[in-house]
Amino acid sequence: MKNPGLALVTNILINAGKLFYGIVDVIGIFLRHVKYISDLIYNTIIRVPLLVKNVNLTTHQMYIIGVESLPLVAVTSVFVGGEAVIQANFQFAGMVPLRYLGYAVSKSLVTELCPVLTAFVVSSRISTAIAAEIGSMKTSEQLDAMTCLSLDSFRYLIMPKFVACVLMLPVLVIFSELIAFIGSIITAMFFIDVSLYVYLTGLKLFFSLPDMIIGILKTTVFGAIIAITGAHFGFQSRKGAQGVGEATTRAVMFSAVLILFFDFMIAFFVLKAKF
Amino acid sequence: MEESFLKIEHLKKHFGSNQVLIDVNIDINKGEIVSIIGQSGHGKSVILKNIMGLMLPDGGRIIFEGEVISSPTKRSEEYEQVRKRFGMLFQGAALFDSMTVGENIAFPLRERTSMSEEEINKTIVDVLAMVGLHGIEEVMPAELSGGMRSRVGLARAIAMKPEVMLYDEPTSALDPIMSDKINDLITDLRNKLNMTSIIVTHDIASAYKVSDKIAMLHDGKIIFHGTPGEIRASRNPYIQQFIRGQRKMYYAVEDEKTYEEQVDLDKIRAQTPWAPKRSKFDG
Numbered sequence: 001m002k003n004p005g006l007a008l009v010t011n012i013l014i015n016a017g018k019l020f021y022g023i024v025d026v027i028g029i030f031l032r033h034v035k036y037i038s039d040l041i042y043n044t045i046i047r048v049p050l051l052v053k054n055v056n057l058t059t060h061q062m063y064i065i066g067v068e069s070l071p072l073v074a075v076t077s078v079f080v081g082g083e084a085v086i087q088a089n090f091q092f093a094g095m096v097p098l099r100y101l102g103y104a105v106s107k108s109l110v111t112e113l114c115p116v117l118t119a120f121v122v123s124s125r126i127s128t129a130i131a132a133e134i135g136s137m138k139t140s141e142q143l144d145a146m147t148c149l150s151l152d153s154f155r156y157l158i159m160p161k162f163v164a165c166v167l168m169l170p171v172l173v174i175f176s177e178l179i180a181f182i183g184s185i186i187t188a189m190f191f192i193d194v195s196l197y198v199y200l201t202g203l204k205l206f207f208s209l210p211d212m213i214i215g216i217l218k219t220t221v222f223g224a225i226i227a228i229t230g231a232h233f234g235f236q237s238r239k240g241a242q243g244v245g246e247a248t249t250r251a252v253m254f255s256a257v258l259i260l261f262f263d264f265m266i267a268f269f270v271l272k273a274k275f
Numbered sequence: 276m277e278e279s280f281l282k283i284e285h286l287k288k289h290f291g292s293n294q295v296l297i298d299v300n301i302d303i304n305k306g307e308i309v310s311i312i313g314q315s316g317h318g319k320s321v322i323l324k325n326i327m328g329l330m331l332p333d334g335g336r337i338i339f340e341g342e343v344i345s346s347p348t349k350r351s352e353e354y355e356q357v358r359k360r361f362g363m364l365f366q367g368a369a370l371f372d373s374m375t376v377g378e379n380i381a382f383p384l385r386e387r388t389s390m391s392e393e394e395i396n397k398t399i400v401d402v403l404a405m406v407g408l409h410g411i412e413e414v415m416p417a418e419l420s421g422g423m424r425s426r427v428g429l430a431r432a433i434a435m436k437p438e439v440m441l442y443d444e445p446t447s448a449l450d451p452i453m454s455d456k457i458n459d460l461i462t463d464l465r466n467k468l469n470m471t472s473i474i475v476t477h478d479i480a481s482a483y484k485v486s487d488k489i490a491m492l493h494d495g496k497i498i499f500h501g502t503p504g505e506i507r508a509s510r511n512p513y514i515q516q517f518i519r520g521q522r523k524m525y526y527a528v529e530d531e532k533t534y535e536e537q538v539d540l541d542k543i544r545a546q547t548p549w550a551p552k553r554s555k556f557d558g
Contacts (some may be wrong), residue, residue, distance in 0.1 A: 144329050145369035149383040150358055
């Protein structure tokens with residue numbers, strides 16, 4: 001081109017156009033995923049009443065998601081409880097009397113640590129499993145076969161897992177809190193030198209039941225997130241082993257991010273409103 | 276003119292920049308067995324998936340008993356009623372691998388029909404016997420061989436008694452004896468239940484044996500639709516190359532007229548110097 005100024009302007013315009021196109025493309029992909037996920041949630045929830053016709057599917061999933069996750073949750077919780085005590089002791093050192101140890105530990109366990117870490121642990125087990133199962137069913141045309149036989153894949157595949165996740169996560173958190181308390185008591189007694197009496201009086205000092213209930217109930221949301229992200233990335237996976245692998249990675253990644261995001265939102269709106 | 280049972284009109288489908296089906300037209304009558312042949316990856320299975328409502332076409336429509344069942348604007352939810360009258364056998368059989376063979380067959384029967392448990396159990400034994408399998412109700416699909424799996428898939432599909440059965444490569448995983456059995460079964464189903472069958476295959480021998488009509492798909496179009504006798508007599512070199520399984524097409528032609536010129540022996544000899552010299556017997 002003869003005019004270098006014009007060439008520069010053209011170049012800038014072309015690159016600006018490319019950038020704009022890229023941004024619009026990303027927004028488009030994001031909106032498409034939002035649409036798919038909303039469809040998925042809607043289609044799953046309207047099928048929940050059909051649960052009564054195939055209770056065995058849901059109970060089977062409840063066993064897999066609830067009972068089989070318990071050992072992992074237990075191990076995690078013991079260490080979380082112990083670690084909370086050690087951390088609190090470290091932070092308190094020389095400033096706060098140790099009779100408040102129980103209070104601080106119980107608050108953090110009940111409101112945040114147990115619900116979120118249980119959700120993470122279950123998510124790493126279950127959302128990957130759901131994504132892999134649905135992804136490989138897609139690869140081997142089993143989803144198409146279900147459609148051909150007029151079998152509703154939402155009803156037989158997704159809804160039981162969704163319900164099982166929503167119901168079992170709170171149960172797992174109750175166990176998790178119990179085990180974490182035991183872990184924290186053991187640590188307090190044997191490693192920090194706080195007597196059981198002092199620890200428990202501290203624990204009871206400002207213990208509030210609503211905190212515990214909010215902590216337990218918010219995991220229903222986490223359960224829904226685990227089931228829906230798993231299902232979504234399973235349905236969206238490309239065919240083949242690599243596609244299924246990517247789907248499981250994305251499922252666990254997005255469920256972790258969404259769990260933290262919703263945890264923040266719940267803390268923001270519920271706990272902030274309380275005080 | 277009598278309306279055909281199943282009619283595919285100007286079907287179009289693309290994936291990305293790849294135009295798989297450009298203009299597919301097939302008429303299928305009731306009780307007919309039609310084979311769709313063509314090279315792998317040329318979109319034969321895509322036709323079946325469009326008929327089955329698993330994909331929406333980009334253009335054209337599919338008419339079943341005078342009613343449009345598939346077109347670009349048709350939603351797959353509206354398809355539910357028609358789908359009950361169709362059955363499909365998938366390439367890899369697509370058995371539900373979390374269930375036993377018996378449960379695989381029983382699951383759709385239990386959920387979609389009002390059969391009692393006894394009737395269901397009887398149906399399972401019956402359909403398995405029909406495909407030549409006995410006593411494998413409690414076996415998991417993963418323990419079966421490829422051929423057995425595809426037979427179980429067929430049993431699962433025919434248990435629902437569809438009017439139209441779509442087969443995606445039914446004999447590709449089978450040994451010759453077993454594929455002959457499946458071929459007999461396909462003709463049997465037609466004779467007993469007047470079942471219409473559409474078979475996607477590249478197994479020419481089976482296609483000759485079972486089909487009333489053979490349609491050939493090439494470059495996204497149906498380039499031939501006729502009886503097995505007609506396809507054998509076809510002078511289109513591509514069809515001849517395909518049905519004879521030749522690796523090379525020696526005389527590619529644009530249309531039927533140039534065909535005559537190009538089969539001129541002298542020309543072929545000139546292109547193939549290794550061929551034997553002209554003998555006194557040649558014209």
